[in-house]
Amino acid sequence: MKALSATPTDGYDPGRLFNALRGQLKVRSDVALARKLEVPGALVRLVRMGEIPVTPELLIRMEEVSGWSGRQLRDLMGDRRRKFRFDEVRDPAFGDIISEIYASADDKKFW
Numbered sequence: 270m271k272a273l274s275a276t277p278t279d280g281y282d283p284g285r286l287f288n289a290l291r292g293q294l295k296v297r298s299d300v301a302l303a304r305k306l307e308v309p310g311a312l313v314r315l316v317r318m319g320e321i322p323v324t325p326e327l328l329i330r331m332e333e334v335s336g337w338s339g340r341q342l343r344d345l346m347g348d349r350r351r352k353f354r355f356d357e358v359r360d361p362a363f364g365d366i367i368s369e370i371y372a373s374a375d376d377k378k379f380w
Contacts, residue, residue: 284317286331286346293335306330309374312367321366323348 287302296302299317303310308327315321323346332339343349 281347283319283323283346286323286342287313287317289345290331290335293337306334309370311370311374315366315370324367 287299290306291297291299291302294302294305296305299313300310303313306313306327308330312321312327316323316327328339328342331337331342335342
């Protein structure tokens with residue numbers, strides 16, 4: 270496995286996490302990354318742009334696909350918390366947005 274490097278001064282950036290995953294999984298685009306993760310492409314785009322947070326479910330899926338630990342993935346995106354609590358990202362508005370993304374993707378079959 271390739272060594273991961275993230276310095277504490279990098280700051281929070283989910284895009285850095287997606288870039289590292291794209292390199293690890295050898296895919297060229299976010300759409301291809303979404304296919305590998307088996308999530309809608311719109312979800313990857315919205316997380317990368319910072320419009321919605323990285324959900325625990327997405328983090329677990331990244332861990333399964335990449336083989337990297339959850340701690341390594343969180344370090345890559347600049348998350349320095351020692352504990353990751355599900356209720357911290359359980360804003361009902363985000364839940365509705367994510368549900369709409371999945372429903373829309375099911376209709377279009379993009380992933």
